[in-house]
Structure formats: structure tokens, C-alpha cells
Amino acid sequence: MNIQEFARQIGVSTATVSRALHKRGRISPATRQMILERAKELGYTPNLHAQRLVTGRSHMIALDYLGQAQILSDMFLVALARGIQQALQAHGYGLLLNLMVDPQQHDTLQRQWVRSQAVDGLILVGGAEVDRAMLREVAAGDTPCVLISQQPVEGVAHVGSVAVGLAHGARQVARMLVEQGHRCIGFLGSEIPDPVLAAFRAELQTLGAGLSEARVTIAGRTPEEGAQAMRQMLARRRRPTAVFARTDALALGALRAAKQLSLRVPEDLSLVGHDDISAAEWTDPPLTTVRVDCLELGQAATRMLVQLLKQPEIRPDPCEVHTELVQRASVAAPGGR
Amino acid sequence: MNIQEFARQIGVSTATVSRALHKRGRISPATRQMILERAKELGYTPNLHAQRLVTGRSHMIALDYLGQAQILSDMFLVALARGIQQALQAHGYGLLLNLMVDPQQHDTLQRQWVRSQAVDGLILVGGAEVDRAMLREVAAGDTPCVLISQQPVEGVAHVGSVAVGLAHGARQVARMLVEQGHRCIGFLGSEIPDPVLAAFRAELQTLGAGLSEARVTIAGRTPEEGAQAMRQMLARRRRPTAVFARTDALALGALRAAKQLSLRVPEDLSLVGHDDISAAEWTDPPLTTVRVDCLELGQAATRMLVQLLKQPEIRPDPCEVHTELVQRASVAAPGGR
DNA sequence: GTGAAAGCGCTAACAA
DNA sequence: TTGTTAGCGCTTTCAC
Numbered sequence: 001m002n003i004q005e006f007a008r009q010i011g012v013s014t015a016t017v018s019r020a021l022h023k024r025g026r027i028s029p030a031t032r033q034m035i036l037e038r039a040k041e042l043g044y045t046p047n048l049h050a051q052r053l054v055t056g057r058s059h060m061i062a063l064d065y066l067g068q069a070q071i072l073s074d075m076f077l078v079a080l081a082r083g084i085q086q087a088l089q090a091h092g093y094g095l096l097l098n099l100m101v102d103p104q105q106h107d108t109l110q111r112q113w114v115r116s117q118a119v120d121g122l123i124l125v126g127g128a129e130v131d132r133a134m135l136r137e138v139a140a141g142d143t144p145c146v147l148i149s150q151q152p153v154e155g156v157a158h159v160g161s162v163a164v165g166l167a168h169g170a171r172q173v174a175r176m177l178v179e180q181g182h183r184c185i186g187f188l189g190s191e192i193p194d195p196v197l198a199a200f201r202a203e204l205q206t207l208g209a210g211l212s213e214a215r216v217t218i219a220g221r222t223p224e225e226g227a228q229a230m231r232q233m234l235a236r237r238r239r240p241t242a243v244f245a246r247t248d249a250l251a252l253g254a255l256r257a258a259k260q261l262s263l264r265v266p267e268d269l270s271l272v273g274h275d276d277i278s279a280a281e282w283t284d285p286p287l288t289t290v291r292v293d294c295l296e297l298g299q300a301a302t303r304m305l306v307q308l309l310k311q312p313e314i315r316p317d318p319c320e321v322h323t324e325l326v327q328r329a330s331v332a333a334p335g336g337r
Numbered sequence: 338m339n340i341q342e343f344a345r346q347i348g349v350s351t352a353t354v355s356r357a358l359h360k361r362g363r364i365s366p367a368t369r370q371m372i373l374e375r376a377k378e379l380g381y382t383p384n385l386h387a388q389r390l391v392t393g394r395s396h397m398i399a400l401d402y403l404g405q406a407q408i409l410s411d412m413f414l415v416a417l418a419r420g421i422q423q424a425l426q427a428h429g430y431g432l433l434l435n436l437m438v439d440p441q442q443h444d445t446l447q448r449q450w451v452r453s454q455a456v457d458g459l460i461l462v463g464g465a466e467v468d469r470a471m472l473r474e475v476a477a478g479d480t481p482c483v484l485i486s487q488q489p490v491e492g493v494a495h496v497g498s499v500a501v502g503l504a505h506g507a508r509q510v511a512r513m514l515v516e517q518g519h520r521c522i523g524f525l526g527s528e529i530p531d532p533v534l535a536a537f538r539a540e541l542q543t544l545g546a547g548l549s550e551a552r553v554t555i556a557g558r559t560p561e562e563g564a565q566a567m568r569q570m571l572a573r574r575r576r577p578t579a580v581f582a583r584t585d586a587l588a589l590g591a592l593r594a595a596k597q598l599s600l601r602v603p604e605d606l607s608l609v610g611h612d613d614i615s616a617a618e619w620t621d622p623p624l625t626t627v628r629v630d631c632l633e634l635g636q637a638a639t640r641m642l643v644q645l646l647k648q649p650e651i652r653p654d655p656c657e658v659h660t661e662l663v664q665r666a667s668v669a670a671p672g673g674r
Numbered sequence: 675g676t677g678a679a680a681g682c683g684c685t686a687a688c689a690a
Numbered sequence: 691t692t693g694t695t696a697g698c699g700c701t702t703t704c705a706c
Binding site for chain 2: 043045046047048049050052053058060063074075077078079081082085094095096097098099112113115116117118223252256259277278279281282283284
């Protein structure tokens with residue numbers, strides 16, 4: 001049933017129906033009430049496409065996950081989406097998903113959706129560092145957009161930025177380790193440069209602990225690489241009493257390596273991971289790690305986007321959702337007790 | 338730029354432009370070619386809403402995740418979505434996400450989208466068992482829909498069904514355990530009735546091994562419950578040489594409990610989980626478990642939906658994507674070697 | 675093979 | 691407060 005038919009059946013004009021269905025427009029409460037009731041009764045639902053065509057707004061936003069630029073692994077995407085959807089729901093927006101499937105098609109598709117006005121706004125995950133091309137594309141248009149990335153992105157009018165503040169958690173790890181009494185600390189890195197390493201090192205410095213270059217190993221990504229690097233570290237004359245691994249994947253491997261060498265964790269060696277992948281809770285001992293609240297991340301991004309959608313002229317301040325230390329059982333004071 | 342403006346600029350009618358952009362309609366190859374080129378050149382993209390309004394098809398489908406009826410945990414949702422999107426892309430459909438956020442709002446929203454014609458079809462995850470209400474709702478309409486659930490759903494014209502065949506993996510576990518020489522096997526369940534337990538028991542029976550009632554413990558969901566149940570099992574006079582846990586979460590707890598009792602896995606006790614959560618790969622030893630290929634699941638569901646979208650009159654055969662045993666290191670022959 | 679024109683269902687001026 | 695009506699941008703008969 002369309003609006004005409006419906007209006008005819010209940011004996012009012014289409015304009016009145018339209019007014020009853022929206023907040024705005026002058027209409028007597030009684031009429032509105034009546035129309036709402038009868039709409040439910042007769043099962044009338046306005047055609048979205050007609051609405052969108054005439055208003056020029058789709059009330060849809062797209063979540064674009066740039067596979068190339070994964071700053072969040074798949075695992076966290078659902079939490080992110082949930083956060084986004086939660087926040088979106090309050091404003092009557094829907095969520096369109098755009099997981100990268102075929103990198104080729106991806107930006108075509110995305111561009112298509114923007115250009116064809118299928119979505120009013122965009123949330124791009126993984127932006128800044130890697131997909132400069134896409135960022136340029138977005139910046140060139142005027143579609144409200146928020147980027148979720150490691151480095152804040154600034155300077156584009158209609159583009160908001162939510163950065164994952166990696167430094168915070170890294171500093172917490174440094175403080176916690178030093179408080180526990182560790183002075184000989186190692187870092188198992190994944191790549192360089194690394195904001196986590198930078199913040200960790202700086203904080204140790206501040207605390208007077210220091211992180212010698214010799215104790216920083218750039219291992220890679222796989223647990224095997226983590227195990228390998230760990231063995232090297234432990235082969236040193238003066239082995240670290242605590243190791244901070246850049247990712248839980250590395251930490252998992254490191255943990256296994258340590259055990260194989262008959263080291264007890266945390267008594268003989270404290271270990272801290274990063275990311276809080278779900279396996280972290282299930283290692284033996286459960287891994288102390290660092291995580292970011294993806295639900296919050298999604299909500300923050302959404303709040304910013306909605307703001308941008310409502311008032312495109314005001315440029316939102318970049319915001320940051322920072323990582324947090326999650327204490328479990330893989331850290332203890334040094335010295336076998 | 339809209340079609341009128343574009344048509345005017347390149348000196349043809351809107352009808353010709355429209356024809357050039359679609360497969361159908363008689364048009365000279367030369368003209369089409371020319372129009373396509375100039376469209377790209379001038380950056381003309383048809384307005385989706387107008388297209389949808391006039392054609393009555395949105396080329397969108399919604400993925401509905403019924404939180405209450407989770408048959409897939411969050412972890413697997415991304416793989417599922419990826420599979421769906423991959424298959425969808427080939428047919429030019431987009432994906433709208435509907436994670437359950439507020440159970441209240443959920444079906445409202447979903448219904449809204451169907452009724453307002455925002456989506457042409459639906460993929461419902463978790464349907465059958467739990468959300469009969471929603472199923473009824475869907476069945477009442479005539480929107481093509483496919484359900485991903487444990488039990489196949491049949492009998493509704495425009496509703497397809499993709500079932501997760503749990504029996505297959507369960508049988509594989511039974512066979513593998515018996516082949517390894519186990520005769521005294523325990524089962525750590527989560528709830529009852531359970532298709533996995535049923536298939537496991539039946540297969541053991543067939544193999545002449547049998548599963549005595551006494552060795553079936555319904556533990557619950559958490560690892561703690563798994564550990565607890567495991568301790569009970571191991572306290573028995575004749576302890577099992579192998580245990581099949583209904584979920585990896587339970588198995589994780591069970592594994593920990595076994596270790597605390599100084600049992601070696603797999604030498605003293607073989608353990609098999611179910612689901613292949615990511616932690617399963619990282620336990621010590623890595624957990625042998627059972628998994629379902631969510632990518633495939635998504636693709637199968639999508640193929641069925643697209644088929645339904647194209648030919649609503651033909652009723653698709655229910656299909657099944659079954660679970661598979663993933664061998665890792667938590668199973669060995671019984672008897673300490 | 676191409677163009678003219680009638681809607682698709684809705685919203686929002688403008689009139690009443 | 692309510693009704694009338696002109697589009698929103700596109701597809702698709704129906705003429706040419």
C-alpha cells in the first residue's frame with residue numbers, strides 16, 4: 001500500500017499522512033494519533049526509496065573495512081560494528097557493510113555508493129597510514145566521513161578522525177612493570193616504527209628504567225617468530241625479567257618458548273601481550289595484555305559522524321580512544337617470587 | 338549531475354542514457370560505448386534511490402544476526418559476512434548489517450526494512466530453534482529469505498534453509514577416537530538435547546564402542562564449568578581415556594583441570610573440543626576440535642538467496658554445510674603412549 | 675535505434 | 691490545521 005491509497009482509505013490527504021509520520025510540520029495531535037494508529041492497523045509503511053529520493057538523504061552509513069590497512073583484526077570488527085550500530089540506532093540510521101573482498105572492486109563499490117547517494121556518510125577503518133589513495137578520494141568529495149586509524153588525520157573539512165591511542169596502554173605497561181620491580185625489560189616488536197614501542201620506551205625513560213636497544217627485537221607477526229625471538233632473548237647473558245610483546249600472537253609464541261626452556265611464567269619471567277585476542281584469556285597462565293574497547297571505538301566514531309551529518313559546517317575535533325592494560329596472571333615481581 | 342543534465346550535455350535523450358547503462362533495451366553498440374565513456378568522463382552516476390523507486394528493487398540484502406539465537410559466536414560472524422559479501426558482489430547486491438543491539442528494536446527494525454522495501458532479501462542467522470516468532474513474521478510476508486540454523490527449516494515457499502550439519506564432525510570425532518584405540522570415552526555436554534551428542538553416541542554405537550550414560554556430563558558453558566565437570570569425570574573409578582567436549586570453552590577448562598591433576602594431554606587423556614575458537618590453536622597442546630567453514634556457509638546461503646531472488650517461484654532444496662574435524666595435538670592413543 | 679512522456683511514492687511549498 | 695500539487699531522478703512503454 002502506498003501513501004495515496006492509505007490516505008484515501010482513512011480520508012485525509014497525503015500531505016497530512018506525511019506530516020503525521022514526521023516530527024515536523026503542523027498537525028493536530030489528534031489527527032496524528034489517528035493516522036499513526038490506522039497506519040499500524042492497515043500495515044502502511046512508507047516506501048523508503050521514494051522518501052530518500054525526495055529528501056536526498058538515505059539515512060544509511062557505510063562501514064568500510066580496508067583489508068589492506070587492517071588496524072583491527074577481524075576479531076574486533078564485530079564489536080566495532082556493534083558499537084556503531086548501537087549509536088546509529090539512536091539516530092535512525094542504518095548500517096551498510098563493506099568488507100574488503102576484492103581490493104580492486106572495493107573502492108569502486110565504495111565510491112559508487114557515495115556517488116549514487118546510497119549512503120550519507122562513511123566510517124573508514126584503517127585509513128590514514130595505508131590507504132592514502134582512498135583518503136584523497138574521500139577528501140575530494142564532500143561526503144561526511146570519519147576515519148578510524150592509528151594516526152589522527154586532520155585538515156579536511158568534512159572528515160573526522162578517531163585515533164586508536166596506542167601510547168596510553170604502552171605507558172601503563174611500563175609503569176606496571178617498573179612498579180613490580182622490573183629493571184631489565186625486553187620488547188618483542190613487530191615492525192618499526194611503532195608508536196607502542198616509542199611510548200613504552202619514553203615512559204621507561206621517565207621512570208628511570210630505560211630500555212636498551214639490545215633488548216628490543218623486531219620479530220615479525222607469527223607466534224613462531226615470537227618463539228624464535230624469545231629464545232634469542234633468553235640466550236643472552238643477562239636475560240630480561242619481563243618482556244612486553246607487541247602482539248598477543250607474538251606473546252603466545254614467546255610464552256611457549258619460555259615454557260619449553262623450563263622457565264616459569266610469571267615467576268621466572270613476566271610477559272605482557274598486546275591486543276587482547278581471545279586466546280589471551282586462555283593461555284596458561286592467562287596473559288596480561290593491552291586492549292582497546294572496540295565498542296567504545298565504534299560509538300565514538302559514530303557520534304562524530306552523526307555530528308558531521310547534522311552540522312557539516314562545524315569541524316569536529318579529532319578524538320582518541322586509547323588502549324588499556326588488562327591485568328591477568330602473566331606478570332609478577334622479578335626474582336622467582 | 339542527474340540523468341537529464343547528463344543526457345542534455347552529451348546530446349541524447351534520457352531514455353538512451355538509461356538504455357546504455359543497462360544490459361537490456363535496444364541500443365547501438367556505438368552509442369552505448371560513447372555514453373559509457375562520457376559518463377565516466379563527466380562523472381555521472383545514476384541516483385540509486387530513483388532507480389530503486391522506479392524498479393522496486395533495492396539490490397540490497399540484510400544480514401540479520403539474532404543475538405538471542407546465536408548459533409555462531411561473534412568470532413565467526415566476520416567470516417560469514419565475508420562469504421556473503423563475496424558471493425553477493427558477483428550479483429551486484431549490497432549488504433546491510435543488522436546486528437542485534439536492542440532485542441526490542443531488532444525485529445521492528447528488520448520488519449521496517451523489509452516492509453519499506455529497503456532490502457530485497459534476508460539472511461537470518463540463528464533462526465529456527467529460537468526465534469519462531471520472527472520466522473513466522475518472515476513466513477507471513479513474501480520476502481525471499483534464507484535461514485542459517487542448526488535444524489533445517491522447510492515448508493515455506495520463499496524461505497530457504499542452510500543448516501549447519503553438526504552430525505558430520507561429531508561422527509568424525511567418534512571414528513577418529515575409536516581408530517586411535519579409545520574405548521572408554523567421555524562426553525562433556527553443554528545442554529540437552531544436542532545433535533552433536535546424538536550423532537556422537539550413534540556413531541560410537543555403530544563402531545561397537547558405545548557411550549555409557551554415566552560418562553555423559555552436562556556441564557554448561559563456561560570453562561569453569563568444564564573444569565568442574567572434568568574433575569568429576571576424572572574422580573571416577575574408571576576414568577575415560579578420551580573426552581569430547583561440546584565446546585572449546587568447556588574443553589579449555591577441562592584441559593586446565595586435567596593438567597592441574599597432573600595428567601598429561603594427550604598421553605594420559607585425549608581431549609577434543611568443538612567450534613575451533615581461535616584460542617584452540619593456542620592451548621598447550623593445541624586442541625583437536627571441530628569446526629564449520631563460515632565462509633562457505635555464507636556463500637551457500639547467498640547462492641540460495643540469489644537464486645530465490647531471481648526465481649521466487651522455485652523452491653530451493655534445503656542445503657547443509659557440515660562441520661569438520663580439525664586434527665591438532667590433543668589426541669593420542671590411550672595408555673600413556 | 676532513439677525520443678517523448680507517463681509514472682514510481684513521497685515531501686514540502688503554497689493555498690485554502 | 692489541512693489539502694493541492696509540483697517535482698525528486700529514473701525506467702519504460704509507446705511512437706517515430
